[in-house]
Amino acid sequence: MSRFCPHYPPPAARRPSLWTMFFSKRRSWLDSLYARSYTMKMGEVHLPGADLYMVNEPALVRRVLVDEAAAFPKHAMLGDALRPLLGDSIFTTNGAVWQRQRSLMNPSFEATRVRHVYSRMRDAAEAMLARLRAVPDGSEHDLETEMTHVAADIILRTILSQPLDGGDARRIFEAFERYQALAPRLMLPAFFGLRWLRPWWQVRRSRQAAEAIRSLLSALIQPRHAAFHAARAADDGADEGGDDILATLLRVRDPATGEGFRFEELVDQVAMLFLAGHETSASALSWALHLLAHAPEVQQRLHDEALRQLGSGPLPDEVGAVKGLVLARNVFRETLRLFPPVGFLARESAQACPMRDKQLPAGASVLVSPWLIHRHRGLWADPDVFDPDRYGAEDEPAPEAAEAAAAEAEGPALPSARESLRRAYLPFGLGPRVCIGAAFAWQEGALVLAALAREFVFEPVEGHVPEPVGRLTIRSDNGIRLRIRRRPAAAAQEAA
Numbered sequence: 001m002s003r004f005c006p007h008y009p010p011p012a013a014r015r016p017s018l019w020t021m022f023f024s025k026r027r028s029w030l031d032s033l034y035a036r037s038y039t040m041k042m043g044e045v046h047l048p049g050a051d052l053y054m055v056n057e058p059a060l061v062r063r064v065l066v067d068e069a070a071a072f073p074k075h076a077m078l079g080d081a082l083r084p085l086l087g088d089s090i091f092t093t094n095g096a097v098w099q100r101q102r103s104l105m106n107p108s109f110e111a112t113r114v115r116h117v118y119s120r121m122r123d124a125a126e127a128m129l130a131r132l133r134a135v136p137d138g139s140e141h142d143l144e145t146e147m148t149h150v151a152a153d154i155i156l157r158t159i160l161s162q163p164l165d166g167g168d169a170r171r172i173f174e175a176f177e178r179y180q181a182l183a184p185r186l187m188l189p190a191f192f193g194l195r196w197l198r199p200w201w202q203v204r205r206s207r208q209a210a211e212a213i214r215s216l217l218s219a220l221i222q223p224r225h226a227a228f229h230a231a232r233a234a235d236d237g238a239d240e241g242g243d244d245i246l247a248t249l250l251r252v253r254d255p256a257t258g259e260g261f262r263f264e265e266l267v268d269q270v271a272m273l274f275l276a277g278h279e280t281s282a283s284a285l286s287w288a289l290h291l292l293a294h295a296p297e298v299q300q301r302l303h304d305e306a307l308r309q310l311g312s313g314p315l316p317d318e319v320g321a322v323k324g325l326v327l328a329r330n331v332f333r334e335t336l337r338l339f340p341p342v343g344f345l346a347r348e349s350a351q352a353c354p355m356r357d358k359q360l361p362a363g364a365s366v367l368v369s370p371w372l373i374h375r376h377r378g379l380w381a382d383p384d385v386f387d388p389d390r391y392g393a394e395d396e397p398a399p400e401a402a403e404a405a406a407a408e409a410e411g412p413a414l415p416s417a418r419e420s421l422r423r424a425y426l427p428f429g430l431g432p433r434v435c436i437g438a439a440f441a442w443q444e445g446a447l448v449l450a451a452l453a454r455e456f457v458f459e460p461v462e463g464h465v466p467e468p469v470g471r472l473t474i475r476s477d478n479g480i481r482l483r484i485r486r487r488p489a490a491a492a493q494e495a496a
Ligand code: HEM
Pocket: 090, 091, 092, 102, 272, 273, 276, 277, 278, 280, 281, 284, 336, 340, 341, 342, 345, 346, 426, 427, 428, 429, 430, 432, 433, 434, 435, 436, 437, 438, 440, 441
């Protein structure tokens, strides 16, 4: 069992002043958390133009995200910050517009479709293995860049049937890196009702980065869109063909109006799927490798499982092999707990309403933070420890380690891991706005981690401690550098 506690910004003893939060903590919202953030049920911050409430208690979280979701729509600030990149995509819209988009997109993400795209994920995973086999054995390597590459490759192959070649990859990564770095600086003033404080040159740089990403994607979508409509106009029974996600988005029709997505809408949705689908997975996979590097015993067991399930040759053609990757899924699950890529979910109250002993005004910001809830001292046992075994095998009873630990400490009884998982685990959100790509991400996470552990060993680099920063997703400020070694069996096999 691993006892590794990964580093994260140590919470201040007391809440930082608003001045400190606003002017010196803008690099990352993680820096403005303080000790009580990890124990409170609900917190609040008030400014002349803004009221912010942070909700940690599971019953309140359910109320905001599930039971009264319509009364707590997505925060306007999200649309504001992401519109240059994502247009009016499903991630940021509300009400009837969102409902139409969600029902048009659901068919592309049904479980059968996700299994159907497995072979594309496998091809991208094979390409990743080939890149890493070329890295000198025992050398240091930036795995965050590699995980971003493989996640972007997977999503482009599944949406557009396009592998990510080096040139496009670099241009998209660079543009997104610029966008990502500016996002918290531009979001924070919007949150506090101070949009006018956003420096114009940063707003311009962010727009330029967004335009660069959108124009690369538009160039890939345009010929497919034209071919699809030409085939329909000719009415010759020919289909545009293809079985990727773009093909399903081109075909889908609103049952009420018979209308599909317009070209601009398609670009919005594809940009959103590209970003929501690769940035989150890249973050999770990178942190998973960091955690595994510090838990060699878990890494060894993952290697054994991967060999058993995937064999020692090329990655299997059939998705069935991924189902047996129980430990790989638990490692991914535990990584998503410790480093949830989407660290907070932002909503606003549509009307005034009571919550606990507070009266929320209409338009108040209501934040639910998977980061805080997953590390909450009252909701999880050993919240900062990386322990993928806490969940047990999926078909076994859950281990009761959490209760035992609590009894030993003679503190208040903490819930079992299974109970915490049910009440206080939301890396993919909850309710009607729950992540549409969750099944996709589980399949991808288990496959990529198992493929890596089968063939390589990852070890920490002395003196390098990844520094988590909260931007659009939770990333490392200084990359995730690891020493990478070939497993002797893998090296021998290649030599033969
Ligand atoms: C580890 C990987 C992922 C994580 C942790 C993650 C997390 C999330 C979270 C927390 C939300 C809800 C945000 C909110 O309620 O404010 C969300 C929404 C969404 N995600 Fe993911 N996601 C992941 C992968 C993906 C993938 C692979 C795709 C697509 C291929 C995707 C597409 C979406 C979309 C379209 C939404 C918006 C759904 C809606 O509002 O109706 N995500 N994701």
